Amino acid sequence: MDKLIVEGGRPLVGETRISGAKNSALPVLIASLLSGQPLRVGNIPHLRDITTTLELLGRLGVQLSLNDRMTVEADASQVVDLCAPYDLVKTMRASILVLGPLLARFGEARVSMPGGCAIGSRPVDLHLKGFAAMGAEVSVTDGYIEARAARLQGCRIALDQPSVTGTENLMMAATLAAGETVIDNAAREPEVVDLARCLNAMGARISGAGESRITVSGVPRLGGADHRVIADRIEAGTYLVAGAITGGDVRVRDVDPALLGAVLAKLRDAGAEVDSGGDWVRVRGGGRLGAVNVQTAPFPGFPTDMQAQFLMLNCIADGTATVTESVFENRFMHVEELRRMGASIRMNGNTATVRGVARLSGAPVMATDLRASACLALAGLVADSQTVIDRIYHIDRGYHCIEEKLAGLGARIRRVTASQWRRETERKAA
């Protein structure tokens, strides 16, 4: 298993390009299942979750071609299988997104029930209730969700919570349903809006994406389209935090600053200098940052996917602040690892109280989920000595070549294989 080796203490300076958004690219690629015409998707990030999605689509019979500029052409004219198996769903929960498109276009689908995961129990009941309201027969047998419907019927669905993939799954299904579907309390995340744009380019009739009520008028079939996915606001936010905590000067480009509102506001509150233009954001750290209270919430609130990075920022900031996780029940796996590096964090339910310390010290630490691992890389950048991060396959799910991008900004960070690392440590011990 690869590890990341980080030597802290350098301010990050320079510019980095932000990749396409993972959480946009996944549903957009899966939307290809809704049509017999090819869908071309550009700005696909080079990530493990994308590879898993392409493998899943390939197994269903989607013909895929990928060029060296990361444009994927997906042709679902010859779908041969309607089942997403356990071995893929267990590695990527977003596989549940094939349920809506398969059910809507082929009248049936079978998807392994996702299990629990490191950030909480993460049920899919809202997806299933929505399909049932559209007239599908839904059951769970032998660990698989099975859904059937001759043709889905448009209806009114009020989500108990604004689930992102729940909204996406139901919105995709509704494009081919008979009549009008209204989704209330819909997720407003930019990735939902991006998917709606792609679906509309394929001939769907969706209005209201980005607002709490989405209305979809079903059409008999969708066609092909060309779509470019939006930039990854979480990747951008992570590099901006890296610039701020190291007292550096980092510019991220190819990203829409409007998608980063809550994150940029908190960086400013912490004392960082933030500027932005049409498709870039620049952050300058300067002196020691001040502690900032953070509470996660659905978009346009502060994103749960940036919680770990800001908790880390508070670990070395001046003062004490609270970080409250309101979206997921158990997204604090990074806290124990940060404590191993000298952070002072007290937990009370879903609130962490973080007292800033002058410095963190490097330590061997373990990545537990995607954003938790990103926060450990950030901690390594400001720690006194060497940090060794294990299980970095979690990072590779959502950050394209994080070590190359950080090294390009001047960080001392490298990836080693387990055997390289063993040889290095044996040499040092000798």
Ligand code: EPU
């Ligand atoms: N929920 C239910 N029932 C459901 C669906 C959701 O109770 O049927 C609950 C969840 O347990 C959670 C809340 O609703 O407490 C919101 O979860 P949501 O469904 O919005 O999360 P998701 O769609 O599974 C997506 C992203 C996550 C991101 C969240 C929140 C994708 C593929 N994943 O997950 O991204 O954290 O929205 O913004 O879009 C990541 O990239 O690291 C990541 C975890």
